Amino acid sequence: MSEIERDREVETAWRAASREGPPPALDAAIRAEARRAVGAAPGGKRSKHWWYPLAAAATVAVLAISIVQLMPPEQVAPTVVADQSAAPRQAHNEVAHPSAGADARLVAPPPAAPAATPAPPVKTPSAPKRDQGVAGGAIERERAASPVQAPEALAKKQLAEAKEEAPARAKLAPPPPEKPDAAPAATFGGITAPSLPRSEPFPAKTAPPEARRDAYAQAPSAAANAPAGAGEMQAARRAPAAPAVESRVAATKLANTDEAKAKDAGARSVEDWIKRIRDLKNEGRFDDSAKELAAFRVAFGERADALLPPDLRQIGTPPAPKAP
Amino acid sequence: MPAPAAQSDEDLMLAYAAGDAAAFDALYTRHKGGVYRYLLRQCRQSSVADELFQDVWTNLIRARASYAPTAKFTTWLYRLAHNRLIDHYRASGHLTLVSMDDEAHEDVIASVPAARSDEPQPRAENRELGERLRAALATLPPAQREAFLLQQEGGLSLAEIAELTGVGAETVKSRLRYALGKLRDELSGQLRDLDDELREGLG
Numbered sequence: 001m002s003e004i005e006r007d008r009e010v011e012t013a014w015r016a017a018s019r020e021g022p023p024p025a026l027d028a029a030i031r032a033e034a035r036r037a038v039g040a041a042p043g044g045k046r047s048k049h050w051w052y053p054l055a056a057a058a059t060v061a062v063l064a065i066s067i068v069q070l071m072p073p074e075q076v077a078p079t080v081v082a083d084q085s086a087a088p089r090q091a092h093n094e095v096a097h098p099s100a101g102a103d104a105r106l107v108a109p110p111p112a113a114p115a116a117t118p119a120p121p122v123k124t125p126s127a128p129k130r131d132q133g134v135a136g137g138a139i140e141r142e143r144a145a146s147p148v149q150a151p152e153a154l155a156k157k158q159l160a161e162a163k164e165e166a167p168a169r170a171k172l173a174p175p176p177p178e179k180p181d182a183a184p185a186a187t188f189g190g191i192t193a194p195s196l197p198r199s200e201p202f203p204a205k206t207a208p209p210e211a212r213r214d215a216y217a218q219a220p221s222a223a224a225n226a227p228a229g230a231g232e233m234q235a236a237r238r239a240p241a242a243p244a245v246e247s248r249v250a251a252t253k254l255a256n257t258d259e260a261k262a263k264d265a266g267a268r269s270v271e272d273w274i275k276r277i278r279d280l281k282n283e284g285r286f287d288d289s290a291k292e293l294a295a296f297r298v299a300f301g302e303r304a305d306a307l308l309p310p311d312l313r314q315i316g317t318p319p320a321p322k323a324p
Numbered sequence: 325m326p327a328p329a330a331q332s333d334e335d336l337m338l339a340y341a342a343g344d345a346a347a348f349d350a351l352y353t354r355h356k357g358g359v360y361r362y363l364l365r366q367c368r369q370s371s372v373a374d375e376l377f378q379d380v381w382t383n384l385i386r387a388r389a390s391y392a393p394t395a396k397f398t399t400w401l402y403r404l405a406h407n408r409l410i411d412h413y414r415a416s417g418h419l420t421l422v423s424m425d426d427e428a429h430e431d432v433i434a435s436v437p438a439a440r441s442d443e444p445q446p447r448a449e450n451r452e453l454g455e456r457l458r459a460a461l462a463t464l465p466p467a468q469r470e471a472f473l474l475q476q477e478g479g480l481s482l483a484e485i486a487e488l489t490g491v492g493a494e495t496v497k498s499r500l501r502y503a504l505g506k507l508r509d510e511l512s513g514q515l516r517d518l519d520d521e522l523r524e525g526l527g
């Protein structure tokens with residue numbers, strides 16, 4: 001037997017004889033320790049990075065809040081502006097023609113009439129636009145302290161005067177019987193708006209520009225009259241607070257226009273006015289003479305009849321209204 | 325991912341370092357017997373062997389993060405066991421007697437007989453051949469015994485044993501030759517004794 005073969009024999013005998021191993025308890029202890037160590041390591045890794053998602057979420061939240069805070073308010077305005085653009089139009093329609101759509105057809109001003117076109121809503125430059133839609137009361141207070149206050153007071157005064165003159169003008173201006181669709185006067189909650197604005201005895205189409213301008217000039221007074229009754233109430237119900245403010249501003253401007261016209265009328269003497277009316281009548285321009293007479297009545301109110309000579313008092317007296 | 329049984333020791337160790345507990349189970353099942361017997365044959369006390377064995381694997385678990393497969397896993401594992409054994413020798417005061425690197429005193433060490441009382445008790449199959457082989461191994465000098473155990477239990481090559489023990493490959497080869505010769509003689513003596521017994525019984 002060679003040495004190598006004997007060495008192999010020794011190795012085989014050794015492997016057959018040497019089969020000891022660690023006790024099972026030691027096995028279990030070591031395996032448990034290994035698992036514990038491994039279980040702690042991945043957990044440790046997880047605990048090391050558990051805050052990553054939370055940090056990302058917090059960062060996103062902070063950025064979102066910052067962006068919202070830094071976002072200028074003008075970015076919200078366009079939708080409100082769209083509402084505003086519609087609201088003043090509605091307010092203008094209700095102020096200029098508060099009674100009904102028929103009034104608008106009758107006394108609709110030509111687009112070029114400067115007195116009839118209400119000025120764009122007066123806006124305080126510093127006031128955010130969205131505030132007008134939301135906090136109309138605040139704007140009202142703001143404007144009460146602004147220079148617009150004086151025209152508003154004048155407008156109120158003019159409204160009061162117009163109320164007083166309304167019955168007389170109702171007598172003066174006959175309703176247009178040839179227009180059946182113009183008959184229904186605006187009735188708001190049982191209150192009938194005076195039909196004086198529709199008292200223009202001449203169709204708007206055929207009336208001369210001056211007459212149309214004068215006729216439209218009367219509309220604001222009626223408009224100022226109507227809100228005292230139902231028109232303003234209706235406008236207040238339908239329009240939000242900010243458009244109501246806008247309508248008041250527009251009414252103030254129109255009232256200022258009337259006032260200016262009245263001042264112009266007052267500047268003319270009674271004799272000149274009567275002479276002008278009589279000249280027009282003699283020239284056959286009955287329309288113009290009637291318009292001048294109406295303007296005279298507006299200018300002098302209740303004293304107009306007393307000032308007019310008897311031959312001119314009957315001009316323009318509206319005929320007895322026909323039954324609808 | 326291949327099954328743990330098909331993976332190499334290095335892959336299993338890396339997997340365990342990455343948190344795979346099953347990889348450790350596979351690794352432990354492969355090497356627990358060899359490491360345990362290596363320690364048991366060296367210290368010759370099962371209680372001490374148990375303690376050293378647990379320490380070796382605990383050190384492996386703790387060092388898992390720093391493991392790099394630059395060498396064979398078994399080399400690393402038996403290095404841990406070797407170092408732990410050296411610590412044990414130092415602590416017990418046997419270090420001078422079991423110095424494995426002192427080639428000059430090899431004959432002196434080889435002449436010191438192993439204490440018969442320290443011989444480990446067989447646990448399972450108490451075969452006579454196995455007892456005599458273990459007894460013969462116990463009589464070997466520690467350096468020769470370690471070289472033999474690293475080769476037989478750990479499956480290390482001469483170069484790996486030389487690297488682990490810190491000696492030359494030729495020295496390891498010489499130690500192995502001495503160890504195998506003595507065991508062979510012991511095995512031959514047993515065979516002779518068996519032959520004598522058989523002859524007496526037959527005659």
